Amino acid sequence: MIEPIPTQTGARDQLMNDLKTVISDAESWLRNGGQLTGEEFQAAKAKFERTLHNAKEDLVRFEQNVVEKTKIAAKATDEYVTENPWKSVGIGAAVGVVIGMLIARK
Numbered sequence: 001m002i003e004p005i006p007t008q009t010g011a012r013d014q015l016m017n018d019l020k021t022v023i024s025d026a027e028s029w030l031r032n033g034g035q036l037t038g039e040e041f042q043a044a045k046a047k048f049e050r051t052l053h054n055a056k057e058d059l060v061r062f063e064q065n066v067v068e069k070t071k072i073a074a075k076a077t078d079e080y081v082t083e084n085p086w087k088s089v090g091i092g093a094a095v096g097v098v099i100g101m102l103i104a105r106k
Contacts, residue, residue, distance in 0.1 A: 015062050018055035025051055 025048045036044060081088040 011058065011062050011065060015055065015058040018051060018058050021051050022048070022055050 025044075029044055029048055032044075
């Protein structure tokens with residue numbers, strides 16, 4: 001049997017926090033960019049670039065996690081259908097009938 005991957009809500013939360021920080025830094029940079037001196041400007045730019053880099057890395061990790069979970073779900077589905085072909089046909093037919101009835105009501 002296939003073991004599920006633990007949920008990665010922490011990775012998703014970190015990605016969302018990084019994206020919020022990027023947006024906040026960008027807004028601050030746009031608001032105050034004209035008032036910054038050369039050294040302050042360089043420090044703000046470096047901070048923004050670091051935050052953006054972190055957000056990109058988190059996005060890549062999150063994407064890899066989603067792809068891996070999708071592959072596991074597809075394999076589990078394939079195994080189930082292989083082991084239970086007539087049940088799968090019945091479930092598919094039942095879902096089709098329900099969807100057909102919902103469409104016909106409109």
